[in-house]
Amino acid sequence: MYCQTSAELETFLLRAQKVTTEGEVAHYIPALKNVDKNTLAMSIYHGQNQCFTVGNTEHTFTLQSISKVLALALALMDHGQEVVFSKVGMEPTGDPFNSIAKLESTKTARPLNPMINAGALVVTSLIKGAGLQEKIGRLLSFVHEMTSAPERKYDEAVAMSEYHTAHLNRSLAYFLKQHKVIEDDIEELLELYCYQCAIEVTCYDLARIGAIFAREGQDPESGRTILPAHIARICKTFMVTCGMYNASGEFAIKVGIPAKSGVSGAIMASVPEWGGIGIFGPALDEKGNSIAGIHLLEMLSSNYELHIF
Template identity: 55%
Template sequence: MSKLIVNSADSSTVFQQELEELINNHRQDANLGKVATYIPELAKSNPKHLGVSIRLLSGEIVEAGDVRVPFTMQSISKVLTLALALMDHGEEYVFKRVGMEPTGDPFNSIVKLETIHPNKPLNPMINAGAIAVSSMIRGNKVEKKLERVLTFIRKLSKNSEISYNEKVAESESKTSDLNRALAYFMREHEVFEGDIEEILEFYFKHCAIEVHCLDLANIGAVFANNGQDVETGETLIPPKIARICKTFMVTCGMYNASGEFAIQAGFPAKSGVSGGILGTVPTKMGIGVLGPSLDDKGNSVAGVKLLESMSDRWNLSIF
């Protein structure tokens, strides 16, 4: 097992070599999946891309593979909008409208909304829950809400140039009848109020925020550092909210494969159908992965296997 904290030129080189070895070992796993096609713009992704960035809490950055390929956050943004909603309104307000329980159903399922009472989403990581959370973000217009989320993500990621991909957002909007059905059902059952199309426009745009692997690694490092900036010590997310978000990542972050990932890798993570994965190993590191080829649950095939191997090699499990 390699030394985890890089504190010398020699150990840094070994860590880099091992990471490149793992990337090379798992590139072929992309052949086991397919890129998302239900959002037409995502279908243009290269299924063979695989990259990983690591931001250690000691400050070092280690990367391997296709780490500068831009991709949209998709469901990864749900973690950040949840944090912002909790900062805006507090736990009681948010969790009166969205539950805290995992679900074994697909991320876009309407089943549980119809069968549980009250008819609120089970958690903020599924589409229904994320749409409900999106309705809670303060701002009287879509542009105001989006700018707040972008400002938040830019600060967490240390990248002031982050924006959203207009083509992807438009592509999502044109193919989201099911999300509209979820939204109308929830408004009917008083989960939230407001203009459905405005709420969904904001939702599509924050899912279309474009990042690369290092951005996710920097965000993950903030969560790993209990909500504090690794370099300055500034509190960017209150510690309790950071803990809540990490807990949701463990229980719900990898769709209905979250339990398996918790056993095999054992640290908080959130995936998106662009093939991105945000990982956070408390007190150790933040991780950003890209691997656009997905399994049938919507998770990056090669990315998941890469993270499992990293966890096994460096003993990253929190359990």
């Protein structure tokens, strides 16, 4: 689809770009620390099959934690709600995304929700497939189905950079295996999780995916159902309550749009019955969210009355 430029969106982008100086890239992942933190781009895929774009939206980056939403959708389609939510909860947490504290304070050691790292590891362990390659292949196929892009791949360098520095995630996974929440081989699970996070996308891809969630799992172009409506609603609800790490409550009040961020600087937003938004701005705030991306979404929500509450 041809995407139009917009003078108004260019103005928003220039305003938001000023705050990139206040953020920092994700230095703790070696392969991400050399990205230009002043980069900022956005695509809007409207519910009426209109697309608007500003900045370098052809630039590819990795999904990182946005992949948690897609893995959750796939696991729910594989097993159903009862199985998935017997192993991971539905409650928000005020703790950082990589915290182990709540696991130690609950009797079952069940992670509070699928959007924190502990919960995401559990969800990823539920994806069906005969080994690592089949499972990552299913995730790539799912992203391909939602974006209609000709080829989907992951960034090997980013995946391995994360795998070799995944000391805290490794600790979380072994803790969960000790309590029988995870049954998989931990090293293979971590490798799968890192490949999942390293799947490459563009802003347009994120906007397309966001639009499918906005339309209850239906592809706006083909009309084909990609995922069941009830699963799309579950994912959007988690995006509202847990999608922006431990800044989700403030984001819900100020922006009021279901969204999920990743430490690559990506944000995917899904406005019910309106469309999807994809943003890339690698300068992060102290919570791990794109600092300019949040400013952009605040402006969009206010100017176009997108707040869902």
